[in-house]
Amino acid sequence: VTTPEERRLAELLQGEAELLEPGGSALDAIRSGVRRRRARRRTALSASALGLAVVVGASVALAGGGTTSSLEPAPQASSSASATPSPSAVPSADPDGSTTSVPGTPFFPFTSDEQAADWAAAPGDKAWASDPVQVAQRLVDDLLQLEGVEAGPTSENGFSPLTVGGALVARVQLAQLGTAPERPWVALRVLSADEGRLLEVTSPLPGNTVTGVVRAAGTVVGVDESVRLQLRSAAGELLAEESVMAGSERPWSASLAYTSTSWSLGVLTAMTSSAKDGSVARLVAVPVLRDASPTREVPGPTEAFVGEVDGVVGLYDATDGERLLQVSFPPAGYTDVAPRRAGTKVLWLRLGRECSDRKVIQRDLATDVTATLVADQPLVPVLAASPDGRWTAWALRPGCESGETTVVVQGPDGTREIGFGDGGEVSDLDLNDDGALLAEYAGEDGGSMAFVPPGSRSIAESGFDAEEGCLLFNPAFLDEQVVATEVCDPFDGTTPLRVVTMSVTGERLSETVTQLDSLPRVATADGQVLTQRFEPSGAIGRLVDGRFEAILEQPACRETLEAKGCLTSVDW
Amino acid sequence: MDSTAAPVATAGALGRGSMADERPLTPDEVLTALYTAHYRGLVRLAAFLLRDRDSAEEVVQDAYVKVHGRWRGVRDLDKGEAYLRQSVVNLCRSRLRHRTVVARHAPAPMPDGASAESGALDSLERTKVVEALAALPLRQREAIVLRYYADLSEAQTAHAMGISPGAVKSHTSRGMAALRETLLEEL
Numbered sequence: 001v002t003t004p005e006e007r008r009l010a011e012l013l014q015g016e017a018e019l020l021e022p023g024g025s026a027l028d029a030i031r032s033g034v035r036r037r038r039a040r041r042r043t044a045l046s047a048s049a050l051g052l053a054v055v056v057g058a059s060v061a062l063a064g065g066g067t068t069s070s071l072e073p074a075p076q077a078s079s080s081a082s083a084t085p086s087p088s089a090v091p092s093a094d095p096d097g098s099t100t101s102v103p104g105t106p107f108f109p110f111t112s113d114e115q116a117a118d119w120a121a122a123p124g125d126k127a128w129a130s131d132p133v134q135v136a137q138r139l140v141d142d143l144l145q146l147e148g149v150e151a152g153p154t155s156e157n158g159f160s161p162l163t164v165g166g167a168l169v170a171r172v173q174l175a176q177l178g179t180a181p182e183r184p185w186v187a188l189r190v191l192s193a194d195e196g197r198l199l200e201v202t203s204p205l206p207g208n209t210v211t212g213v214v215r216a217a218g219t220v221v222g223v224d225e226s227v228r229l230q231l232r233s234a235a236g237e238l239l240a241e242e243s244v245m246a247g248s249e250r251p252w253s254a255s256l257a258y259t260s261t262s263w264s265l266g267v268l269t270a271m272t273s274s275a276k277d278g279s280v281a282r283l284v285a286v287p288v289l290r291d292a293s294p295t296r297e298v299p300g301p302t303e304a305f306v307g308e309v310d311g312v313v314g315l316y317d318a319t320d321g322e323r324l325l326q327v328s329f330p331p332a333g334y335t336d337v338a339p340r341r342a343g344t345k346v347l348w349l350r351l352g353r354e355c356s357d358r359k360v361i362q363r364d365l366a367t368d369v370t371a372t373l374v375a376d377q378p379l380v381p382v383l384a385a386s387p388d389g390r391w392t393a394w395a396l397r398p399g400c401e402s403g404e405t406t407v408v409v410q411g412p413d414g415t416r417e418i419g420f421g422d423g424g425e426v427s428d429l430d431l432n433d434d435g436a437l438l439a440e441y442a443g444e445d446g447g448s449m450a451f452v453p454p455g456s457r458s459i460a461e462s463g464f465d466a467e468e469g470c471l472l473f474n475p476a477f478l479d480e481q482v483v484a485t486e487v488c489d490p491f492d493g494t495t496p497l498r499v500v501t502m503s504v505t506g507e508r509l510s511e512t513v514t515q516l517d518s519l520p521r522v523a524t525a526d527g528q529v530l531t532q533r534f535e536p537s538g539a540i541g542r543l544v545d546g547r548f549e550a551i552l553e554q555p556a557c558r559e560t561l562e563a564k565g566c567l568t569s570v571d572w
Numbered sequence: 573m574d575s576t577a578a579p580v581a582t583a584g585a586l587g588r589g590s591m592a593d594e595r596p597l598t599p600d601e602v603l604t605a606l607y608t609a610h611y612r613g614l615v616r617l618a619a620f621l622l623r624d625r626d627s628a629e630e631v632v633q634d635a636y637v638k639v640h641g642r643w644r645g646v647r648d649l650d651k652g653e654a655y656l657r658q659s660v661v662n663l664c665r666s667r668l669r670h671r672t673v674v675a676r677h678a679p680a681p682m683p684d685g686a687s688a689e690s691g692a693l694d695s696l697e698r699t700k701v702v703e704a705l706a707a708l709p710l711r712q713r714e715a716i717v718l719r720y721y722a723d724l725s726e727a728q729t730a731h732a733m734g735i736s737p738g739a740v741k742s743h744t745s746r747g748m749a750a751l752r753e754t755l756l757e758e759l
Contacts, residue, residue: 013701016620033633
C-alpha cells in the first residue's frame with residue numbers, strides 16, 4: 001500500500017470495517033462446534049477401526065518378519081546397576097584398565113597400584129596418606145568439600161566414622177593400596193551411618209561406568225527428605241548437581257548430566273541435611289567411572305530415527321519404535337525440540353524460558369558422549385542439517401518476535417547468511433550435501449518455498465507454485481529432487497494430502513495422493529519418506545507409494561500430540 | 573486486521589511466566605489465542621466478501637471449527653491465522669456459490685449509516701466504495717480486501733486465495749482499475 005489512492009482505499013475499508021462489531025459469545029459457539037465435530041469423527045473412526053487394524057497389523061507383521069537389526073543399540077547414556085555390574089571381585093579395574101590390589105574402586109587420594117608405588121617411593125605433599133583418619137578427613141574437606149564433618153579413628157575392618165557435632169552421619173570404607181611395604185590408605189566408598197538403611201544409593205554401584213549422564217536412584221528413611229546429589233571428578237571438580245524429594249514410601253531417583261570429558265573417575269555423593277542448621281545429616285559417596293570409548297557403532301538413517309518426547313530428544317529403532325538412546329538431557333527449565341539427524345550427529349534446539357535463550361546443540365553419537373554448543377542466539381525454532389552432517393542451518397531473529405529473519409548456513413566453506421526480509425517468517429528448512437538450502441517461508445517479497453543454491457546468499461526465484469486452491473508445506477530434499485506436502489481446498493482434513501516431487505527449479509515431476517488427512521512432518525533419507533500422521537493414530541511411519549506403513553502406533557496421542565509421552569518431530 | 577498472535581505456539585508465546593513456558597499449547601489454548609487475536613478481523617473480512625454480517629459470523633465460526641482439527645499440526649500461531657484466513661476465503665466462496673444457485677436474493681446490507689463522529693463525506697465515500705467493491709468479480713474483490721483491508725502482502729494474499737503471487741497482482745490491478753472506473757475521481 002504505497003500510493004495515495006491505495007492508502008485512501010485502505011482507510012475507507014478500515015473505517016467501514018470498524019462499524020461492524022461481532023457478537024460476544026462466538027467462542028462458546030465455536031467450542032460447541034468442535035465438540036460436535038469430534039463426536040462425528042469418533043463415530044466415523046470406530047466404524048473404520050477394524051479396517052485400520054487389519055492394515056496396521058499387516059504392516060507390523062511385515063516389519064516383524066524381516067531380520068532384526070544386527071546393530072547394537074547406541075551407547076546407553078545412562079548408568080544402572082543392571083547395565084554395568086559392580087566390580088565386586090578382587091582385583092578390580094582402575095580407570096586406566098590396570099588392576100588394583102584392593103576390592104572395590106579406590107578413588108581418593110590414589111586410584112591405582114602404580115600411583116601407590118610412586119607414593120611409597122616419594123610421598124611428597126601427600127605424606128598424610130599413611131594415616132587413614134587423615135585420608136578420611138581430607139576426603140570430606142578437599143574432595144567432597146563438606147564443612148563441619150569430622151573423621152574419627154578407624155575401626156579394625158577399615159571404617160572411619162564421620163561425625164557432625166558428635167553425631168554419626170556416615171562411615172568411610174578405607175583400604176591400603178599397592179604392594180609396597182609402605183602402602184597409602186585410600187577411600188573406597190562412603191556408607192550411611194547404619195549400613196545404608198538411613199540413606200542408600202542403589203544405582204550406580206561403586207565402579208559402575210557412566211556415559212553422558214548418571215542415573216542415580218536410592219532410598220531414604222523419613223517422610224519428606226531432600227536428597228542432594230553431586231557428581232565430582234576425583235580432582236574435586238563439581239560436574240553436576242541435583243536435589244530430589246523422597247521418603248520411606250518414595251524411593252528417590254535423578255539424572256545428573258555432565259558435559260566435562262576431562263575426567264575418568266568421579267564420585268557421586270548423596271546427602272541429607274539437618275532441618276535445624278543445614279549441616280550434613282546423612283552421607284553416601286560412590287565412585288563411578290566415565291566411559292570414554294572413542295567410537296561406537298550408530299544405527300544408519302533408515303534403521304533409526306530421532307524424535308522428541310516431552311522435550312527430550314531420543315534415538316528410536318525404525319522397526320519397532322523402541323527408544324535406543326536418550327540423546328539430550330535438558331536442564332530444568334529447558335525443552336529440547338526439533339531434532340535433526342545428520343549421519344552420526346544429532347542436532348536439536350534447546351529452548352529456554354525467554355525467546356533470547358535458545359541454543360543449537362549437537363551430539364555426535366559415534367565419538368562424543370557429551371553435547372556441544374553450536375549456536376547461542378535468538379533463534380526461530382527451525383533447524384536443518386545435511387545428511388552427511390557437514391552443513392547446518394538455523395534461523396535468527398534478533399528481535400525475537402519481530403524484525404528481519406536471517407538463515408545461517410554453516411558448512412565446510414564457512415558461514416553464510418541469507419536474508420528473508422523484515423517480517424519474513426521461516427517455518428521449515430532442509431539442506432542437502434552440497435549445502436543447498438530449501439526454506440518454507442512467508443515474506444514481503446513473495447513466495448512460500450525457496451531454493452537457495454550452494455554458496456548463494458539470496459532467495460532464488462524458485463517457482464515452487466502450488467496448484468490452484470492448494471498450499472505447499474514441508475519442503476525436503478529427496479536425492480536430486482524436492483518433495484513437499486500439498487494441501488488442497490477444503491482445508492478441513494477431508495481432502496487427502498499429496499506428496500509432490502519437483503525439480504529444484506520447481507518443475508513438477510510427480511505427485512502421489514496419500515492416505516494422510518492432516519499435515520505431517522515429512523523427512524527423507526535414502527530415497528524414503530518418513531512421516532507422522534496425527535489422526536487417527538498419531539503414528540510414525542513410512543510413506544510407500546502414498547501408502548502409510550506404521551512403525552510406531554501412539555493411540556494415546558490420537559487427539560493431540562501435545563499429550564505427555566507422545567513422540568513427535570521425527571527425522572531420519 | 574488484528575495481527576497480534578505470537579509466532580511460536582507455546583505457552584511462553586502467550587506471555588505466561590512459568591517454567592513450562594515453552595511447552596506446546598493445547599488445542600484449546602490455540603483456539604482461544606487465535607480467537608482473541610483474529611476473530612473480529614476475520615468477521616470483518618468475511619463481511620466484505622459476503623456483504624452480510626450474520627453470514628460472515630457463521631462462516632468464520634465454521635472456519636474455526638474446521639481448522640481446529642488441524643491445529644495439532646500447526647507449529648506456530650501465524651500459520652494458524654493463515655489457515656483460518658484461507659478457510660474463511662474458501663467458505664465465503666462456497667457460501668456465495670450457494671447463494672447464486674439457490675436464490676438470487678439481494679444480500680443484506682452491511683451495517684449502514686456512519687457513526688455520529690464520522691464525517692458525512694467519509695460516510696458517503698465509504699458507501700460508494702463498498703458498493704463498487706461488491707460489484708467486482710469475486711477474485712478481484714478478495715484480492716482488494718485481503719491486500720487493502722487485511723493489509724496482507726502479495727505472498728500472504730496468494731496463500732489465502734490459493735493462487736500465485738502473480739495472479740494476485742493481476743486481480744488487484746484489475747480490481748483497482750474497475751473501482752477507479754466506477755468511482756471516477758472519488759478515490
